[in-house]
Amino acid sequence: MPESQYSVKLGEIIREFELEVLCTAPDYENVPLRTVDVNRPGLPLAGFFEHFDTKRLLLMGLTEHTFVAGMSSARRRESFDHLLSYPVPGLIITRGLEPFPECLEMAEKHGRTILRTEAHTSAFMSALIGSLFNRLAPCITRSGVMMEIYGEGVLFQGESGVGKSEVAIELIKRGHRIIADDAVEIRQTNHGALEATAPELIRHYMELRGIGVIDVRRLFGMGAIKDKQQIDLVINLEPWDDHAVYDRLGLDSVQTEILGIKVPAITIPVKPGRNLASIVEVAAMNNRNRKMGHNAALELTQRMDQHFEKIKENEGEK
Incomplete structure (x- = not known):
C-alpha cells in the first residue's frame, strides 16, 4: 500500500493497544508511522531482505519465535543484528512471548524499540492494521453540523446563517447526539465508510x-455528545425559493460524493413555520428504512400504477 501523507506517532499506538515497552529508541514515542502495512519478519530473520520495507512495524508471533528458538545463540545474535540494523520503527512481540536476550542486546546496540502484547498474533495484526488505516486515511474538513439521529449519522450542510446550529440544538433537546458543529473532519475508514469527528x-x-x-x-450532559460517527445521510439546508421545484415524492435517489464515496443526500428548504427538527428526524428514519429495503415513494408509485391498470381493465371489459 502506498505511503500516506499523514502520520501517527508510535506513542499513540502504544497507548491505544496498551503495549508493554521492553526496550526503547531515543524519542521513540514520537517516531512517525506512515504506512498501514506491518511486516512478519520470518524471511528477514532467515537472511532474506529483498523488498524489506523499513518503514513498517515488525510483528513477531509464535511462528517466528519458534523458528528463531531453533537457532544457536550465535546465529540468533547474527539474525537480530542484521534485522535491527535497519531503521525500523519498532518490533512488537505477540502472545506475551519472552524476548530473546540476543534480540534485546541488538535492540540496545542499534537503538530500536521492542514492544510486547498479550494478544494473539492474527487478532492483534488485524486490529493494528485497522487502527493504522483509520489514522492514516485521507482527511478533509467540511463546514457543517454532524449529528447522530436514531442511530443514523446525519451531516447538515448549508450556507452560513441558514439555521444548522439551531436545528441541532432542538434535536439535542429531543435526545439526539451531536458530533461536531461548524467544522467537521471526515476520513475514510478501512470498511469503505466515512467517519466524522x-x-x-x-x-x-x-x-x-x-x-x-x-x-x-x-x-x-454526556448523553448529548458523541466523539465520532459514520456518515449515512447528507442534508442540504437552503433558504426556501418560491420558484424552485422541490422533490415531493422522493423517487430520485440523489447522492453526494465525499472522498470518492457516495452518500445519500437530500435538500430541505428552510422557511419560517417549518418544524425542521421533526422533518430531519423523519428524514433519518426514512433513510434507515430505505437501507432495510423499504422505499415508500416506490411502493406508492407501484400502488398507483396497479390502481390505474385495474381501471383500464375494467373500462376495457365494458
Missing part, C-alpha cells in the same frame, strides 16, 4: 447567533 480544539462547543459559544457537554 470534530477538531480537537472545538470539540463539544457550539456557536449560536445572539447567544455566543456554548459547551454542549456541560449544558446538556
